Amino acid sequence: MKAFCGGANPNTGAPDRLEDTEEYDYHQEIARSCFADMLHDSDRNQKYYRGIRAAVARVQARGERVVVLDIGTGTGLLSMMAATAGAHLCYAVEVFQPMAEAARRIVEKNGFSEKIKIINKHSTEVTVGTDGEMQTKANVLITELFDTELIGEGALPSYEHAHRHLVQEACEAVPHRATVYAQLVESELLSGWARLRPVEEAGLRLAPPPSVGLCAGAHSVCDVQLSQVPPGSFRPLGPLCTMFSVDFSKPVSSASQSHSSQFVALSGGRAQVVLSWWDLDMDPSGSVVCSMAPSWTYSQPEGAPWRDHWMQSVYFLPSESSVAEGEELRLTVCHDDYSLWFGLRSPSQQDSQPEAPPPRPCCTCQAHLVWTRPRFGELNDGRRTERYIRALRSVLTADSVCLAVGDGGLLPVFAHMIGAQKVFSLESSRMCRQVIKEVLEVNSMEGAVELLDIRPEQLTSGDLGGDQISVLLGEPFFSGGLLPWHGLFFWYCRTALAGLLRPGAAILPRGATLHMVAVEFKDLWRIRAPCAACEGFDVSAMDQMVQKSLDFRESREAEPHPLWEYPCRALTRPAGVMTFDFTQHVPQQPISSRGSLPLTRTGRCHGVALWMEYHLTDDITVSAGLIGPVSEQGACEWSRHRKQGVYFLRSPWETSASGAAVSYSFTFEPDTGDVKMDFGVAPQ
CATH class of the missing domain: 2.70.160.11 (Hnrnp arginine n-methyltransferase1)
Known part of the structure; x- marks a missing residue:
């Protein structure tokens, strides 16, 4: 039976009902996971292997039969390590059904079906005994239940339950501490x-x-x-x-x-x-x-x-x-x-x-519920703020009637401070309105900005006191946006508000340009790289599952990443590939752009980085991607405030700077706000 999940399209703002099936959830979970990164983490894998061999040897030295409990087995890799080290029996527990099925296939393909039993349950639901999933308690406990905060995946409750119910008192644990x-x-x-x-x-x-x-x-x-x-x-x-x-x-x-x-x-x-x-x-x-x-x-x-x-x-x-x-x-x-x-x-x-x-x-x-940490950083960026203030000064006059569109921004406050006659701001979130209201009160500007809980298409002249808008403002920033082109929601708002704009009204920003650069990642490529073998074990079933997810609808598109955390080298020059004119309405027909960028450096091209640059005025631009020139060696400096889009290639390209180029094709679909894209290597 099919179900539907509701939401708002981050570009158009229209209600978005996505078909939601078990298969959809499964593929999205796999596509967004870090399983490939973990399989490529040789430091982790080798140290787990050394710890497992030592633990099995300690139990064997006591003359005991080695029974292993592996909680959060994932691909079954750690259980196979234990079986290879001499364990007699491994209970491999995995709560995520698609992963448990992949582990069964991997274990079978590596010839460990008799030694490794896959249990598709949460470990706290596993029982020991003749009617339980485990016939006897384990004397070796292997886990990989950790996250960046160590305990955020529920490691402590899982360990607590395991020691009470699933393992022997004198068990060996890997990791030990x-x-x-x-x-x-x-x-x-x-x-x-x-x-x-x-x-x-x-x-x-x-x-x-x-x-x-x-x-x-x-x-x-x-x-x-x-x-x-x-x-x-x-x-x-x-x-x-x-x-x-x-x-x-x-x-x-x-x-x-x-x-x-x-x-x-x-x-x-x-x-x-x-x-x-x-x-x-x-x-x-x-x-x-x-x-x-x-x-x-x-x-x-x-x-x-x-x-x-x-x-x-x-x-x-x-x-x-x-x-x-x-x-x-x-x-x-x-x-x-x-x-x-x-x-x-x-x-x-x-x-x-x-x-x-x-x-x-x-x-x-x-405020901490309204603004994310990158958003705090963006609001605290003095150079960025100075550009917006300079742009506002160039378009505002004493009789300006301003309308700001965005989530929890300070532009409407700045517009009042610079001297606009009236300032309105569309704020759909009650918490956003409360935070901005407090900013105004602390600075003795109570009531200086009228905060409206109205969607752009529902706004009327009466809501503006009978006035027409002379300046439409946006950063653009919308809390629901992840990919660079989600800021185009501002364009849809501008189109919906067209009947309320004065002739010749200023639009800030005036437009935006989508930029791209082909890149070689130092490390980020690992999260999407195939890993048919890991520490001598065949894990190709995992690759097949990831590949199936890559063939699924959303996974073929760009995904958001904060590239300041992931060093890369530019292999082409950065270039604008598609421009959006906010002074005009959103077009009814798709916009397409095709071309190619010559490769200027040799390397291994893992994908394409994408970002928006917003043209506040004819001569003031704010970048949500590259914030400085690319170095001679190709090093890139990225904005810490926004995530950039990354389109990972199915297979990396070994590139040569002599005569080759990266071809691109982009299509903006106005009905959905999506940007479709495709890339290739073409002779120059």
């Missing part, structure tokens, strides 16, 4: 992802609401490729601290706990951010360690393993504070069964207040 580390730092870059800073640009001064600065923020981890955050963009205020460890070979508790580390401040500054990552000890001696530490902690950074399934974490302290060099500080981490949070205390606070763990962060200002 996990250790969480943290470091207190000052960073204007990172703290700008959680705090709204004062605006002091082009003669305008705008203060943020105090409630935003005092708010502890959203309770969700900020996971990033910390290796791509330059060490020069933060200053360590303390040493790297060992916060806590979990011994997986012993009973584990999922109850909330707190752990503290006391240290002396290495330097003075603003305590703003905590950087965190973790290690896995694969054996009790700690001789086999799988580390999530960022590359700049290595003596040879280029030798650091890359992975996208486990990254590093940034935590924002509930409030910023000044610390002095040599001051004694206590950093505390708390965790429940799924998440971590941090707090900082000085000895003076400890003397005056009873010791208590920091409360779980909870947003009370609503």
Whole structure:
């Protein structure tokens, strides 16, 4: 039976009803997973293999029959490692049905069907006994239940249940132990992802609401490729601290706990951010360690393993504070069964207040529910703000009637400050309206911007007090957008509002250009690369499943990625390939663009990067992609505020700069707002 899931088309804003079947969900889950990245993580795989061989050997040395419980088996890889190492029987538990089926095929193809039993259940639903899925308790426990925050996939409840019901008291665990580390730092870059800073640009001064600065923020981890955050963009205020460890070979508790580390401040500054990552000890001696530490902690950074399934974490302290060099500080981490949070205390606070763990962060200002962390960074970008203010000054007059379209933006506030006669803003979200209202109140501009909860096509002249719009504003930014062309919703809004525009009304931005560049990724290619063999095992069934997902409808299109976290080399020059004129209506017929870009560098082309550049005026442009020229070697600098589109090629192209070119074909479909695309290699 078919079902339908509702939503709004991120371009047109029209209701979007997508056919939703089991097959659709399955393919989308596979297409967006990181299974290929994990299979390509040779550092992880080899260290798991070493830990498993050692654990099996320890049980064999006790004269016991080796029975393995593998929770979250995925492809069955770790169970096959255990069987190869000498395990007599492996119970491989996998709750995701398509993966469990793939594991069955992989296990069978590798000849382990008699030794490995696939159980398609959550481990907490597995039972032991004559009527259970397991005939006997295991004496080796193998798991891969971890995420960037270590415990975010429910590792602690799963371990707790396993030790109570599924494994023997003296079991061996792989990994044996996990250790969480943290470091207190000052960073204007990172703290700008959680705090709204004062605006002091082009003669305008705008203060943020105090409630935003005092708010502890959203309770969700900020996971990033910390290796791509330059060490020069933060200053360590303390040493790297060992916060806590979990011994997986012993009973584990999922109850909330707190752990503290006391240290002396290495330097003075603003305590703003905590950087965190973790290690896995694969054996009790700690001789086999799988580390999530960022590359700049290595003596040879280029030798650091890359992975996208486990990254590093940034935590924002509930409030910023000044610390002095040599001051004694206590950093505390708390965790429940799924998440971590941090707090900082000085000895003076400890003397005056009873010791208590920091409360779980909870947003009370609503801004952290309205603005994502990249959005905070975008609003705090002074250079970007200056361009918008300069563009506004060029189009506003004393009698301007402005209408802003977007989600939670500051442009309508700036328009009033510059001197527009009237300013209206369409804000469909109640929380957006509340946050902007508070910004206005804090800056003594109550009522200066009229916030309207009306869709563009429903707006009438009466809603504007009988006025017509002389300036239509947008960044564009819409919270539902992911891909670069989702900002074209502004164009649809402009078209819907055409009857309310004065003749000759200014449209800001005037238009946009879709840009592309063919690239060679340093590492990101791994998340879509086939892996027919892994550590000597045939995992081609996984490739077949991924390939099937790639043949599915959405997976053949571009996908969003924050490319500042994923270094790449440009193999062609960046170029605009399709232009959208916002001063005109959205056309009724498709727009197409075809051409080719000569290859200017040799390399392995993994795909095409795509982004929008918005033309605020004839001479002021804001890029949501490349923010600087490509270096001579092809290095690219990407905006941290927006995700770019990436079209991965089915197979990489080995390119030569002599006479070859990347051909492209784009078609904008106005009915759906989609941009269809195709690429190839053509002789020049």
